[in-house]
Amino acid sequence: MTEQELHQARRAKWRLDGRGLRTVEEGAEFMESVGMALMYPLKPPALAPTFLGAYVGADEGLPTWQHAFADPRAREATELMVRLLRQRAIFEAHVFGETNFLVSASAFPYLYGLVGDKHPRQMPKPGAHSEYSPLARDVFEAIRMHGAVSKPQLRALLGGEPSAPALDRGLIELWSRLRITRVDYTPEEGAKWDALYRWAPEQVRAGIHISMPEALSALLSKYLEAVVAAEPAELEEFFGRLVPKSRVKEAINTLLGARELSFITVGKKTMVQVTPRREVAVAPKARRKA
Secondary structure (H helix, E strand, C coil): CCHHHHHHHHHHHCCCCCCCCCCHHHHHHHHHHHCEEECCCCCCCCCCCEHHHHHHCCCCCCCCHHHHHHCHHHHHHHHHHHHHHHCCCEEEECCCCCCCEEEECCCHHHHHHHHCCCCCCCCCCCCCCCCCCHHHHHHHHHHHHHCCEEHHHHHHHCCCCCCHHHHHHHHHHHHHCCCEEEEEEECCCEEEEEEHHHHCHHHHHHHHCCCHHHHHHHHHHHHHHHHCCECHHHHHHHHCCCCCHHHHHHHHHHHHHCCCEEEEEECCEEEEEECCCCCCCCCCCCCCCC
16 A cells, blocks of 8 residues: 555545535444544644544644634534534543544443443542542532533532632543533533433443453554554554553554454555455355256
8 A cells, every 4th residue: 555545545534535524414424434533633633533624524724623713614513513412423532632532422332441430420539549629529419410511500509619710620520531521512501511321321331341451452443444554653642642552552462463453564654454354255156957
Protein backbone atom coordinates (compact mmCIF):
# COMPACT_ATOMS: atom_id res chain seq x y z
CA MET A 1 0.00 0.00 0.00
CA THR A 2 1.23 3.49 -0.81
CA GLU A 3 0.78 6.49 1.49
CA GLN A 4 -1.57 8.01 -1.08
CA GLU A 5 -3.74 4.88 -1.08
CA LEU A 6 -3.87 4.94 2.73
CA HIS A 7 -4.83 8.62 2.68
CA GLN A 8 -7.63 7.98 0.19
CA ALA A 9 -8.91 4.96 2.13
CA ARG A 10 -9.11 7.00 5.32
CA ARG A 11 -10.91 9.87 3.59
CA ALA A 12 -13.53 7.47 2.25
CA LYS A 13 -13.93 5.77 5.65
CA TRP A 14 -14.17 9.13 7.45
CA ARG A 15 -16.66 10.53 4.88
CA LEU A 16 -14.37 13.36 3.81
CA ASP A 17 -15.13 12.73 0.14
CA GLY A 18 -18.17 14.99 -0.13
CA ARG A 19 -20.71 12.57 1.36
CA GLY A 20 -21.71 14.73 4.32
CA LEU A 21 -23.97 13.37 7.06
CA ARG A 22 -27.49 14.79 7.17
CA THR A 23 -29.82 12.31 8.85
CA VAL A 24 -29.83 10.48 12.17
CA GLU A 25 -29.63 7.21 10.28
CA GLU A 26 -26.52 8.35 8.40
CA GLY A 27 -24.95 9.60 11.64
CA ALA A 28 -25.59 6.31 13.44
CA GLU A 29 -24.28 4.31 10.47
CA PHE A 30 -21.11 6.42 10.33
CA MET A 31 -20.42 6.03 14.05
CA GLU A 32 -20.98 2.27 13.94
CA SER A 33 -18.56 2.11 11.02
CA VAL A 34 -15.70 4.00 12.71
CA GLY A 35 -16.55 3.06 16.31
CA MET A 36 -15.16 6.27 17.77
CA ALA A 37 -14.58 9.84 16.62
CA LEU A 38 -13.65 13.26 17.91
CA MET A 39 -16.33 15.92 17.69
CA TYR A 40 -13.90 18.62 16.48
CA PRO A 41 -10.36 18.46 15.11
CA LEU A 42 -7.47 19.01 17.49
CA LYS A 43 -4.28 21.03 17.13
CA PRO A 44 -1.89 19.31 16.79
CA PRO A 45 -4.15 16.87 14.96
CA ALA A 46 -4.97 13.43 16.35
CA LEU A 47 -5.20 10.41 14.08
CA ALA A 48 -8.96 9.93 14.22
CA PRO A 49 -12.10 10.80 12.26
CA THR A 50 -14.14 13.79 13.37
CA PHE A 51 -17.92 14.00 13.49
CA LEU A 52 -17.77 17.57 12.20
CA GLY A 53 -15.66 16.49 9.22
CA ALA A 54 -18.09 13.68 8.43
CA TYR A 55 -21.01 16.11 8.69
CA VAL A 56 -19.38 18.61 6.34
CA GLY A 57 -17.96 15.94 4.04
CA ALA A 58 -14.52 17.56 4.04
CA ASP A 59 -11.75 18.49 6.45
CA GLU A 60 -10.57 21.79 5.02
CA GLY A 61 -11.16 24.86 7.18
CA LEU A 62 -12.89 23.05 10.05
CA PRO A 63 -12.97 24.99 13.33
CA THR A 64 -11.59 23.67 16.61
CA TRP A 65 -13.91 23.79 19.62
CA GLN A 66 -12.70 27.30 20.54
CA HIS A 67 -14.16 28.74 17.32
CA ALA A 68 -17.04 26.31 16.75
CA PHE A 69 -19.62 28.73 18.21
CA ALA A 70 -19.15 31.06 15.23
CA ASP A 71 -19.43 28.37 12.55
CA PRO A 72 -22.96 27.44 11.41
CA ARG A 73 -21.70 24.04 10.22
CA ALA A 74 -20.56 23.24 13.75
CA ARG A 75 -23.95 24.22 15.19
CA GLU A 76 -25.75 21.99 12.69
CA ALA A 77 -23.37 19.09 13.36
CA THR A 78 -23.93 19.53 17.11
CA GLU A 79 -27.71 19.39 16.63
CA LEU A 80 -27.34 16.08 14.78
CA MET A 81 -24.95 14.75 17.41
CA VAL A 82 -27.38 15.65 20.22
CA ARG A 83 -30.18 13.82 18.41
CA LEU A 84 -27.97 10.73 18.34
CA LEU A 85 -27.24 11.13 22.05
CA ARG A 86 -30.93 11.33 22.86
CA GLN A 87 -31.54 8.08 20.98
CA ARG A 88 -28.55 6.41 22.68
CA ALA A 89 -27.10 5.70 19.24
CA ILE A 90 -23.83 7.23 20.45
CA PHE A 91 -22.25 8.14 23.78
CA GLU A 92 -19.78 10.79 24.90
CA ALA A 93 -16.68 10.67 27.05
CA HIS A 94 -14.31 13.36 28.29
CA VAL A 95 -10.86 11.99 27.52
CA PHE A 96 -9.47 14.41 24.93
CA GLY A 97 -9.93 17.60 26.92
CA GLU A 98 -10.59 20.10 24.17
CA THR A 99 -13.15 18.08 22.26
CA ASN A 100 -15.75 15.48 23.12
CA PHE A 101 -14.95 11.84 22.36
CA LEU A 102 -17.88 10.13 20.64
CA VAL A 103 -18.33 6.36 20.78
CA SER A 104 -20.81 4.13 18.99
CA ALA A 105 -23.40 2.19 20.99
CA SER A 106 -21.73 -1.14 20.19
CA ALA A 107 -18.22 0.06 21.17
CA PHE A 108 -19.25 1.91 24.31
CA PRO A 109 -19.31 -1.11 26.68
CA TYR A 110 -15.62 -1.66 25.86
CA LEU A 111 -14.81 1.96 26.67
CA TYR A 112 -16.68 1.54 29.95
CA GLY A 113 -14.76 -1.64 30.67
CA LEU A 114 -11.55 0.31 30.12
CA VAL A 115 -12.16 3.50 32.12
CA GLY A 116 -15.56 3.16 33.84
CA ASP A 117 -16.20 2.50 37.51
CA LYS A 118 -17.10 -1.07 38.47
CA HIS A 119 -19.52 0.18 41.15
CA PRO A 120 -21.44 2.87 39.27
CA ARG A 121 -24.21 3.39 41.82
CA GLN A 122 -21.94 3.99 44.81
CA MET A 123 -19.32 6.63 45.41
CA PRO A 124 -16.11 5.58 47.19
CA LYS A 125 -15.93 6.60 50.82
CA PRO A 126 -14.67 10.16 51.42
CA GLY A 127 -11.23 10.72 52.83
CA ALA A 128 -7.78 12.06 52.12
CA HIS A 129 -7.20 9.40 49.45
CA SER A 130 -10.65 9.53 47.85
CA GLU A 131 -10.78 9.40 44.06
CA TYR A 132 -13.38 12.19 44.00
CA SER A 133 -13.51 15.69 45.42
CA PRO A 134 -16.25 16.61 47.93
CA LEU A 135 -17.98 18.74 45.29
CA ALA A 136 -17.98 15.90 42.75
CA ARG A 137 -19.52 13.63 45.38
CA ASP A 138 -22.26 16.20 46.09
CA VAL A 139 -22.92 16.67 42.37
CA PHE A 140 -23.24 12.93 41.82
CA GLU A 141 -25.61 12.55 44.75
CA ALA A 142 -27.81 15.38 43.45
CA ILE A 143 -27.97 13.84 39.97
CA ARG A 144 -28.55 10.37 41.40
CA MET A 145 -31.46 11.62 43.52
CA HIS A 146 -33.12 14.01 41.08
CA GLY A 147 -32.46 12.60 37.61
CA ALA A 148 -31.41 14.54 34.52
CA VAL A 149 -30.60 18.13 35.50
CA SER A 150 -28.99 21.19 33.94
CA LYS A 151 -26.23 23.24 35.54
CA PRO A 152 -28.65 25.96 36.77
CA GLN A 153 -30.80 23.25 38.36
CA LEU A 154 -27.72 21.67 39.93
CA ARG A 155 -26.65 24.94 41.48
CA ALA A 156 -30.09 25.34 42.98
CA LEU A 157 -30.02 21.79 44.35
CA LEU A 158 -26.59 22.41 45.86
CA GLY A 159 -27.73 25.62 47.54
CA GLY A 160 -26.22 27.97 44.97
CA GLU A 161 -22.80 27.61 46.54
CA PRO A 162 -20.47 26.34 43.79
CA SER A 163 -19.27 28.84 41.22
CA ALA A 164 -19.74 28.02 37.54
CA PRO A 165 -16.05 27.03 37.06
CA ALA A 166 -16.11 24.87 40.21
CA LEU A 167 -19.30 23.15 39.08
CA ASP A 168 -17.72 22.50 35.66
CA ARG A 169 -14.73 20.87 37.35
CA GLY A 170 -17.01 18.63 39.41
CA LEU A 171 -18.98 17.58 36.33
CA ILE A 172 -15.84 16.84 34.31
CA GLU A 173 -14.40 14.86 37.22
CA LEU A 174 -17.46 12.59 37.14
CA TRP A 175 -17.75 12.55 33.34
CA SER A 176 -14.14 11.48 32.82
CA ARG A 177 -14.83 8.35 34.91
CA LEU A 178 -18.14 7.72 33.10
CA ARG A 179 -20.17 8.32 36.26
CA ILE A 180 -22.42 10.78 34.45
CA THR A 181 -23.16 11.69 30.85
CA ARG A 182 -24.79 14.43 28.83
CA VAL A 183 -28.24 13.31 27.76
CA ASP A 184 -29.60 16.48 26.14
CA TYR A 185 -28.66 20.01 25.17
CA THR A 186 -30.55 23.20 24.35
CA PRO A 187 -29.05 26.65 23.67
CA GLU A 188 -31.34 28.14 26.33
CA GLU A 189 -30.63 25.74 29.20
CA GLY A 190 -27.34 24.16 28.15
CA ALA A 191 -26.50 20.51 28.78
CA LYS A 192 -28.52 18.13 30.91
CA TRP A 193 -26.68 15.49 32.90
CA ASP A 194 -27.79 12.13 34.24
CA ALA A 195 -26.17 9.17 35.98
CA LEU A 196 -24.81 6.87 33.29
CA TYR A 197 -25.98 3.68 35.02
CA ARG A 198 -29.55 4.99 34.76
CA TRP A 199 -29.27 6.41 31.24
CA ALA A 200 -27.58 3.36 29.68
CA PRO A 201 -28.09 0.40 32.05
CA GLU A 202 -27.45 -2.31 29.43
CA GLN A 203 -24.17 -0.79 28.25
CA VAL A 204 -22.97 -0.21 31.82
CA ARG A 205 -23.85 -3.76 32.90
CA ALA A 206 -22.01 -5.15 29.90
CA GLY A 207 -18.98 -2.92 30.51
CA ILE A 208 -18.68 -3.91 34.16
CA HIS A 209 -18.05 -7.52 33.12
CA ILE A 210 -15.45 -6.72 30.44
CA SER A 211 -11.85 -6.94 31.63
CA MET A 212 -9.39 -4.17 30.84
CA PRO A 213 -7.28 -6.33 28.44
CA GLU A 214 -10.39 -7.46 26.56
CA ALA A 215 -11.73 -3.91 26.35
CA LEU A 216 -8.44 -2.46 25.14
CA SER A 217 -7.99 -5.20 22.53
CA ALA A 218 -11.49 -4.63 21.15
CA LEU A 219 -11.03 -0.85 20.98
CA LEU A 220 -7.60 -1.17 19.33
CA SER A 221 -9.06 -3.41 16.63
CA LYS A 222 -12.02 -1.11 16.02
CA TYR A 223 -9.76 1.93 15.89
CA LEU A 224 -7.50 0.24 13.33
CA GLU A 225 -10.53 -0.57 11.19
CA ALA A 226 -11.34 3.15 11.21
CA VAL A 227 -7.83 4.42 10.42
CA VAL A 228 -7.07 1.46 8.09
CA ALA A 229 -3.46 1.19 9.36
CA ALA A 230 -1.30 2.99 11.92
CA GLU A 231 2.20 2.95 13.34
CA PRO A 232 2.48 1.39 16.81
CA ALA A 233 3.58 4.76 18.20
CA GLU A 234 0.36 6.33 16.87
CA LEU A 235 -1.69 3.68 18.66
CA GLU A 236 0.20 4.33 21.88
CA GLU A 237 -0.32 8.07 21.52
CA PHE A 238 -4.06 7.78 20.94
CA PHE A 239 -4.89 5.20 23.60
CA GLY A 240 -2.32 6.62 26.00
CA ARG A 241 -5.02 9.15 26.87
CA LEU A 242 -7.06 6.29 28.33
CA VAL A 243 -4.51 3.90 29.84
CA PRO A 244 -0.73 3.84 30.35
CA LYS A 245 1.19 3.44 27.08
CA SER A 246 2.85 0.31 28.44
CA ARG A 247 -0.56 -1.40 28.50
CA VAL A 248 -1.21 -0.32 24.92
CA LYS A 249 2.12 -1.76 23.78
CA GLU A 250 1.37 -5.01 25.61
CA ALA A 251 -2.07 -5.27 23.98
CA ILE A 252 -0.61 -4.66 20.51
CA ASN A 253 1.98 -7.41 21.02
CA THR A 254 -0.71 -9.81 22.27
CA LEU A 255 -2.90 -9.17 19.23
CA LEU A 256 0.08 -9.54 16.89
CA GLY A 257 0.97 -12.84 18.58
CA ALA A 258 -2.62 -14.05 18.12
CA ARG A 259 -2.43 -12.93 14.46
CA GLU A 260 -5.46 -10.71 14.93
CA LEU A 261 -3.21 -7.82 13.91
CA SER A 262 -0.43 -7.93 11.34
CA PHE A 263 2.24 -5.66 9.95
CA ILE A 264 1.88 -3.87 6.63
CA THR A 265 4.37 -1.71 4.74
CA VAL A 266 3.00 1.69 3.74
CA GLY A 267 5.54 3.60 1.72
CA LYS A 268 8.66 3.42 3.88
CA LYS A 269 6.74 2.94 7.14
CA THR A 270 5.91 -0.27 8.98
CA MET A 271 2.35 -0.09 10.25
CA VAL A 272 -0.17 -2.34 11.96
CA GLN A 273 -3.52 -3.37 10.52
CA VAL A 274 -6.35 -5.73 11.38
CA THR A 275 -5.35 -9.00 9.74
CA PRO A 276 -7.41 -9.42 6.56
CA ARG A 277 -9.67 -12.42 6.53
CA ARG A 278 -8.60 -15.23 4.26
CA GLU A 279 -11.10 -16.19 1.62
CA VAL A 280 -11.79 -19.91 1.63
CA ALA A 281 -11.67 -21.35 -1.86
CA VAL A 282 -14.70 -23.48 -2.70
CA ALA A 283 -14.04 -26.37 -5.06
CA PRO A 284 -16.41 -26.49 -8.04
CA LYS A 285 -19.02 -29.20 -7.93
CA ALA A 286 -18.33 -32.19 -10.12
CA ARG A 287 -20.66 -32.56 -13.05
CA ARG A 288 -23.03 -35.44 -12.91
CA LYS A 289 -22.79 -37.96 -15.68
CA ALA A 290 -25.75 -38.03 -17.98
